[in-house]
Amino acid sequence: MISADVTIxxxxxxxxxxxxxxxxxxxxxxAEIEIVKGARSVNAKSIMGVLTLAAAIGTDLVIExxxxxxxxxxxxxLALFKDRFGEDE
Amino acid sequence: MSVGIVIVTHGTTGMALLEVAExxxxxxxxxxxxxxxxxxxxxxxxxxxxxxxxxxxxxxxxILALTDLIGASPSNLVAERLxxxxxxxxxxxxLAMLICVWNYRQQPLGMLARKAxxxxxxxxxxxxx
Numbered sequence: 667m668i669s670a671d672v673t674i675x676x677x678x679x680x681x682x683x684x685x686x687x688x689x690x691x692x693x694x695x696x697a698e699i700e701i702v703k704g705a706r707s708v709n710a711k712s713i714m715g716v717l718t719l720a721a722a723i724g725t726d727l728v729i730e731x732x733x734x735x736x737x738x739x740x741x742x743x744l745a746l747f748k749d750r751f752g753e754d755e
Numbered sequence: 756m757s758v759g760i761v762i763v764t765h766g767t768t769g770m771a772l773l774e775v776a777e778x779x780x781x782x783x784x785x786x787x788x789x790x791x792x793x794x795x796x797x798x799x800x801x802x803x804x805x806x807x808x809x810x811x812x813x814x815x816x817x818i819l820a821l822t823d824l825i826g827a828s829p830s831n832l833v834a835e836r837l838x839x840x841x842x843x844x845x846x847x848x849x850l851a852m853l854i855c856v857w858n859y860r861q862q863p864l865g866m867l868a869r870k871a872x873x874x875x876x877x878x879x880x881x882x883x884x
Contacts (some may be wrong), residue, residue: 682779682854689858714855714877 667732668740676750679722684751689713691742697733699743710743758864759812759840760856763790763805763833764823764848776853784857788812792829805832809840817864818842821852821871843868851878 674680680688692699692710699710703725708715710729721727731739762769769789777784790808792800812818818840822830825846833844843864845852855874859867 683781686780686854713858714851714874717851718877718880720882 667730668736669728669730670740670744672727672729672744672747674721674723674725674727674747676753677723677755678753679725680716680719682717684753685713685716687751688716688743688746691746692739695731695733695735695739695742697731697736697739699732699739700730702728702730757814757861758816758867759809759814759818760787760821760860761790761808761812761818761833762787762821762848762853763792763808763829765792765827765829767791768823769821769848772848772850772853775850776857779854780857786860787857790829792832794828800829800832802832802835806836809833809836809842813840813842819856819864819867819871820844821848821856822846823848845871845875847875849875849878851875 676684678684689711700707701710701716701719703719703721706719708719710716729740729743770791773784773787773789788808788811790805809818820833820842822833822844824830830844830846837844845868852871852875856867856871859870862870
């Protein structure tokens with residue numbers, strides 16, 4: 667299992683459309699992917715799980731990936747956050 | 756394998772939820788059939804209209820009907836027809852439930868119905884300082 671810290675930098679945070687993009691991305695990998703916010707951990711392939719994090723801009727998260735393609739999965743997830751989920755701000 | 760999905764709500768509530776879900780998910784949800792329930796004197800939704808929608812989406816793998824209010828006419832109309840279509844109904848439709856159903860639409864009926872109910876409940880939380 668590998669993990670990385672990430673901070674939400676897009677203005678709207680992990681809102682519905684961003685969560686949908688994240689889940690789509692995560693679902694493309696065999697690895698199990700968890701998003702951790704404080705004491706809570708949710709399955710990155712479950713949109714309701716991701717939405718219930720209610721994570722706004724500035725929130726610190728940890729992404730954990732475990733499986734045969736864990737490195738690619740982690741890289742892809744980090745790229746999404748860095749790209750602000752494709753949003754302008 | 757694919758469960759047929761139908762939404763039956765008072766007025767156009769269900770259509771509005773479908774439109775918002777399409778925006779959020781960035782894809783068309785046109786596999787889901789919507790039946791608006793009207794009750795305005797001359798123009799009432801008939802049992803035949805509901806039956807036609809259920810029959811249209813029933814490809815033999817069962818149907819899942821999502822309705823707004825338990826015990827109200829849209830739910831009651833659907834409930835009477837579930838047996839004929841080997842169907843399940845989940846009441847209390849909200850946006851969380853709809854998104855969850857779309858996510859798991861390839862699951863068999865029993866699992867899909869549980870995901871719907873669970874997703875709908877997970878969308879209801881109290882936030883208070």
